[in-house]
Amino acid sequence: MEKEKIWKSWNENIQHAYTNLHNITTEKELQTLIAASHHIKIFGNKQSSADISAGVSTLVDMRSYDQIVKIDTENKRFTVQSGMRLSTLLEAVENQGWCIPCLPDINTITVGGALATGTHGTSGYILSQYMVECRLVLADGTLKIITAGEELMDAVRVSMGLLGVISEVTFQCETNYTLHVKEGPQKDDHWLSQIKTALKQHDFLRILWLPHTGMGYVITGDKITSETLVQEKQGPKYLKHRRAASKMLYKYSHRFAWTTAIANKLLAFLFFSSKKEHKGSLYQATVTKSRGSTLELAEWTVALDQFPQVFKEIKAELDAWSNRSFVHIPMDVRFIYKDKSWLSYAYGQDTVTMGCVSRNAATADTYAAFESVERIFLKYGGRPHWGKRFKAGDAELSERYPKWNDFKQLRLEMDPTNKFLNAYTTQLLNETPYDDQTKRVAI
Template sequence: MIQEKNGTWVSWNENLIYDYKNLYRIENEQELQDVVSKADKIRFFGTKQSSADIAAGIETLIDITTYNKIISYNDSEHTVTVQSGLILGDLLEAIEAKGWCIPCLPDINTITIGGALATGTHGTSGKLLCEYMTSCTIVLADGSLKTITEGEEMMDAIRVSLGALGIMSTVTFKCEPIYTLHVKEFPENDSEWLPKINDRLKKHDFLRILWMPHTDHGYVITGDKIDPDTEIKEDLGPAYLKHRRTASKILYKYSHVYPWITAIANKIIHKAFFSSTKEHKGSLYQATVTKSRGSVIELAEWTIGLNKFPQVFEELKTEINKWSNKSFIHIPMDVRFIQKDNSWLSYAYKEDMVTMGCVSRNAATADSYEAFKSIEKIFLKYGGKPHWGKRFAAKNNQLTKIYAKWEDFKVLRQKMDPTDKFLNPYLTKLFNA
């Protein structure tokens, strides 16, 4: 184990910066237990890619990324057990090599397993990543180890728990046989894609809509499972499409000073980068997950019940199209779908949900990005839930109204961490602890 003293912790997009006194880079479970048992207060972090202030902010920290091995496979049960600091992309490549997959993936492969689980990281048209976890060991506040297995009620509490109940140490995932997805991408007017959501969810194995605010268009991505040998007309669109993120960065450069520039930039980006069609095939991981991003961004994301989405969407669209308001939103707003589950702090607790992302491509000026406030106001009005790892302002008073199990979670948290060892200032406010 390496210990560093008196350094500075900086989140990936440099929006969160804290000094720390002790930072431990642990490599095994015993080290994790020892550090936790000796600390009065402690937080732990993965690749620091959360926008929410949930990973640091206190004097003693654990860097979990050095605890990153695949421990074992169970070939007959299709399970894999890993240390929680493993990078998601490393896990996915390893299981693909065995002919397995996790059938619902986020659009990022550089996050850690522990970070992804803690914040309820989800994919597109399926479940949260944590729903594929069949068992885990967690390090409790006193440093002892607890194993939790599918079927126990505690599993529903721990799956999405913001690292507030304990630190995930090892995690076992149930995998499925790998499959090939035939992906088609095409632009569509809002009046077309919005009413087709339910039909498309039934028809396709994968559905994602990149909505382009201020253009009246979405970019629809569908995926259908096919035999890997099926011939398709591969078309990846013009070569210049790969410059989309760089072009966006330039076009939005002064949008924090003149927010209305965004509306013009969006029209240009829509025409240049989202008006062609594409067709390709590959595994879910290879065909749909972004492998590298040229620049940092700041993110918010809200979820709403599938049946309420059209109304929320229309209200949001009307609001942001008013030239009197400053909530111009950068492209795209990522619309995805999550199936209901039983996890207490899941966005999809007992209800099928739609998630809608909101991005600022100027991470450094995110505080003045009015869109984050507008989207929060509208989604909260309809009982929407924020992504735990992304930017939002709601706290205990609002969260207790929208999470059926919020108070139960708080009681459990208090029982499992009576001295609030795992709370930083942000989480203290969040839970009103």
């Protein structure tokens, strides 16, 4: 008897049976597979905490579809295949003396996955806003070229792979620059009150909030010439062991939630009390080059003007000892400029994002902090990150995304047979019940 084929996400929290798995290396192969399939899903490095990448009979692994297509030196434009890892893209862009002005936190995800889920960095636009052209494989296997300025581009920039499969992407780059980065702890009352001032003063701003400590770890960056001398301070050598220490201190926090508060204080003292200073390119200075598959994430966004009140409510709830919402540190606070992409978190508003992490991936389903953070953000019109954990559905999302129903209508027009849906996205969009015969595997 043939062994059942199982697709697993990076943390193995999501598992699905499947029938066919294809690795593609050409656009033509991708077109042929899509045209011939009843249901099909595309995946890259499987690092989404949301169930959007599998759950159908036919799967396509895009990771071998990863070549540079064109470098336009005159216009500073870079065209790549969508299965390319961000690390490969960003290093190649840097080799040209360029950068993409706002970079995600990690570099291990694929270009296509980053665009589909609205991946972002801080102090700039979401990554997909820098896409000026793409080639989209439609449900019937035909190819459509979309350029910046077309209304369809605003729909496609963030689309969870539901309008078609992005094959090739052209990014608008700019001349690379060097950042002078300073890091250090600040009391919550101080950094919270200074957000708008800091956004005006600095080219880069990020805050790692440390629940139960009354502190945030503030990271600022200012553009300097590459020749500018900076007296670097890297902090104690033991800082590199933060993840190992976190894993040990949070090992039993799913059983004894209150121990998280003690762990947070210890970790803040050991790893977030030093002042650091260094310089480097945007990529060198701000992007995490690796991340172990030992955590699960939720992330919510809210309008910049609403964030102070949201933060005060979240702090009050997470710091209270009367509930189980003890959250592992740090909670990542970042900033995005408003845009016009239909499903962008920053559609129509300058936005603050706040991440919530569970470092016990296997027990993340019972992590109470995810529910507390979601409830408070929803109260203030918050929008969830498409590639991370949330429970909000069609009713809530239609109130928070002005173009939500337009997107749903467009999806029906572009994919009338629901070829790109799976059970998760069917429920998310409140569409007709899904009929694929594959199943979610119990874990």
